[in-house]
Amino acid sequence: MRTLSVQACIVGGGPAGMMAGLLLARAGVSVAVLEKHQDFLRDFRGDTIHPSTLAVLDELGLGDAFLTLPHRKIETLTGVIAGNSFRIADLRHLPTKHRFIALIPQWDFLDFLAKAGRRYARFRLLMQAEAVDLIESDGRIVGVRARTPEGETAINADLVIAADGRHSLMRDRSGLEGEAFGAPMDVLWFRLSRRDSDGEGGGGWFGRGHLLVTIDRGDYWQCAFVVPKGSDAAIRAEGLAAFRKGVAALAPFLADRVDEIQDFDTVKLLTVVVDRLKRWHRPGLLCIGDAAHAMSPIGGVGINIAIQDAVAAANLLAVPLREGRVTEHDLARVQARRLPAAKRTQAVQRFMQDRFIARVLDKSAEPLEPPLALRLINRIPLLQRLPARIFGLGFQPEHVELPAA
C-alpha cells in the first residue's frame, strides 16, 4: 500500500475542507486534502457567499480577485405571500466592506480556493481520493485509508480533519455521537430559464402547502421547491403536470416556462437534516462544517458557517500542528469556539421551520397570513438589518489571525 505522511489530513474538498487546507498550508502546515470526486462540478449546492466569507477572502488578500469571477449580488431578501411582497432582510447597512451576498456557483468558489491553495508548497489536493476508513493506534486516530487512482493509500497524519459533509463517513467511523433535531421539510431542486424581462424575480414565494425559492444564476433560475418532509414520492406519483401547476401557482412569472421540466430525473431531492455532534473531536480527529453540524437551508448559511469553522480551526491549530504537539485540549478549544454559533444559528432556523415553514406546508391550516413579525420587519426598515446581520455575518464571525508562513 502507498503511504503518505502529512501534519494534517483533511477529508472532504467542500467549503470547510478547502478553506482549512488553504489556511493551514498558508501557515506552514503540511496538508493533504482528499476529495472523492474528480472535480467540483456538482449542481444544486449552496451558492451563497455571504459578507462573512467575503471578509475572510479579503483578509487573505483574495477578495478582489474572487469578485472578478462572474457573480450576482443580493442586497435585500424578499418573500411573496399571497401575492404581496415583503422585504425580510436588508444587507446594505452591514458594518462590513461587502454589503451583499455574492451568488456564485459553488464549483467556481472551490476551484478558486484550490488555485489559491496550490500557491503554497505544503498544500496538496488529491482528487478522486476517497477516504474509506480511519487508522487508529492506541485509541488515537493517526491517519486515514483512501482509495485513489494510484491504488489504496494510507495517509498518516498528526490530525485528521473530517470535513466530509452531512453524510460524513469519518464521523460514523469515529463513533462520535450526534443528535438530530428533525425538520418539517425537504427540498426539490430544478432549473428554469431566466429572461431579462424577469427583472429581480429572486426570492421566496409562499403558498398554501408549498414554498418556492428562486435563485438568480444568470441565464437560469435555480429553483428550490420546499415540500412537506417525506412527500417526494407522492409528488412524483401525482405527475409532472400537477408539479408544474404547483410551481406556476406560486410564482406566476414562471408559468410560461414550467414545461421546461420534462422529466422528474431533472428534479433532485435534498433531504433536509438538522443535526449536531455532541463532541466534535477524539484524539487525532476533529469534525468541522456539515460533518459536525448539518444546517437547515434556511438563510443559506451552510457554506459560511463551514468556512467560519475552518478559520477558527486554522487559527487555533496551526501552531500546535506546526510544532507537532496538537492535543485534544486544542481540539476542544475549536469546538468551544464554534459550538455556540452553530447552536444559535440552528435555534433560529428551527424556530423559523417550526413556527412558519411548517404552517406554510400544512395544507389543512387556516389561509396563509404573513406572521406579525414579518409584517413588522417589512414595515420598519431598521428591523430588516437584524436578519441581515444574523445571516450575513453570523453569530461569531471569525477572522484570519495567522500571517502567511
Ligand SMILES: Cc1cc2nc3c(=O)[nH]c(=O)nc-3n(C[C@H](O)[C@H](O)[C@H](O)COP(=O)(O)OP(=O)(O)OC[C@H]3O[C@@H](n4cnc5c(N)ncnc54)[C@H](O)[C@@H]3O)c2cc1C
Ligand atoms: C442541495 C443543497 C443546497 C444548499 N444550498 C445552500 C445555500 O444556498 N447556501 C449555503 O450556504 N448552503 C447551502 N447548502 C449547504 C451547504 O452546501 C453546506 O452546508 C456546505 O457545503 C457544507 O460544507 P462542508 O465543506 O462542511 O461539506 P460539503 O460541502 O458537503 O463537502 C464535503 C465534501 O467531502 C467530499 N467527501 C465526502 N465523503 C468523502 C470521503 N469519504 N472521502 C473524500 N471526500 C469525501 C464530498 O464530495 C464533498 O466535496 C446546500 C446544501 C445542499 C445539499
